[in-house]
Amino acid sequence: MGSVAGVVALKSRCNVVHARFIFPQGFVGLVASSLLRSELIITAEGTDANLYLNNRVLRGLLRVLARRARFIAVSRPIQARLSALGVQADFLPNSVDCSLFRFVPLHAKQNVIAFVGSLTWVKRPQFLLDGLSKIRSFLVDERIKVRIVGDGPLRPSLERQIRERRLEEVVELEGDRPREYVADLLARAAVYVSCSTMEGMSLAMLEAMASGPVVIASDIPATRALITNGETGFTFPVDDPDALAQAIRFAFERSSEISRVPERARALVESTYDIRTNASKLLQVYASRGR
Numbered sequence: 428m429g430s431v432a433g434v435v436a437l438k439s440r441c442n443v444v445h446a447r448f449i450f451p452q453g454f455v456g457l458v459a460s461s462l463l464r465s466e467l468i469i470t471a472e473g474t475d476a477n478l479y480l481n482n483r484v485l486r487g488l489l490r491v492l493a494r495r496a497r498f499i500a501v502s503r504p505i506q507a508r509l510s511a512l513g514v515q516a517d518f519l520p521n522s523v524d525c526s527l528f529r530f531v532p533l534h535a536k537q538n539v540i541a542f543v544g545s546l547t548w549v550k551r552p553q554f555l556l557d558g559l560s561k562i563r564s565f566l567v568d569e570r571i572k573v574r575i576v577g578d579g580p581l582r583p584s585l586e587r588q589i590r591e592r593r594l595e596e597v598v599e600l601e602g603d604r605p606r607e608y609v610a611d612l613l614a615r616a617a618v619y620v621s622c623s624t625m626e627g628m629s630l631a632m633l634e635a636m637a638s639g640p641v642v643i644a645s646d647i648p649a650t651r652a653l654i655t656n657g658e659t660g661f662t663f664p665v666d667d668p669d670a671l672a673q674a675i676r677f678a679f680e681r682s683s684e685i686s687r688v689p690e691r692a693r694a695l696v697e698s699t700y701d702i703r704t705n706a707s708k709l710l711q712v713y714a715s716r717g718r
Contacts, residue, residue, distance in 0.1 A: 502648075528638045557671075618643060618678050
């Protein structure tokens with residue numbers, strides 16, 4: 428909360444303070460809600476629940492917050508994680524505005540693989556390069572391009588790995604791009620890859636599922652909440668670049684056979700993860716405060 432926003436909030440009549448993330452936003456919300464004598468709601472997004480709560484001190488602080496706040500979890504695995512720590516949370520998933528993401532059927536896609544995310548160890552763009560290097564000849568022969576959108580501390584090492592693995596003809600690091608560009612890329616891409624080792628509920632993956640590429644993702648709890656293997660996408664073992672490479676090749680070689688996979692993914696997003704549906708559920712949480 429910035430200083431100006433804080434002054435406005437403290438001078439306003441406020442019934443609910445909603446903090447996104449447990450740490451540190453939850454404690455800012457705790458102070459604000461105490462001063463305003465309002466309800467405190469905290470949304471556990473991902474890293475805050477999956478990583479920070481491995482620390483014993485932060486688990487103790489979580490219990491302090493739990494005495495004052497109502498919690499929301501963006502995925503079932505995070506909800507279970509909080510429950511194991513004695514904190515009950517409502518499940519309200521991350522959502523996307525499906526109207527902003529154009530669904531393009533697989534037969535109309537381009538030979539493009541998309542990766543959207545920060546260039547960090549958690550998102551593992553370097554693991555994507557591991558997989559791509561195993562099918563380099565196939566990618567070159569089929570004129571498949573890989574667009575990596577995002578920026579972060581791994582960029583210099585990724586540039587070096589691309590040169591060392593002779594992937595310059597295939598891979599392009601595009602840096603940060605606006606939402607409109609990402610939406611267009613996802614509409615064009617035949618395949619979307621997520622290599623993360625940890626997620627809450629990936630908005631980028633939801634956006635991809637709404638847009639029609641075949642989603643290929645590391646097999647982690649957050650992915651399993653969205654991807655049923657062979658039904659709404661494909662998963663690969665977290666530490667197996669050969670399996671990632673095989674999944675990418677399969678998606679291109681068998682595209683006509685798996686055309687229903689992206690269609691089912693879009694239907695899932697529309698039915699369960701559309702922002703209009705879940706905004707009304709959030710309003711219900713606000714309305715039920717204190718009960």
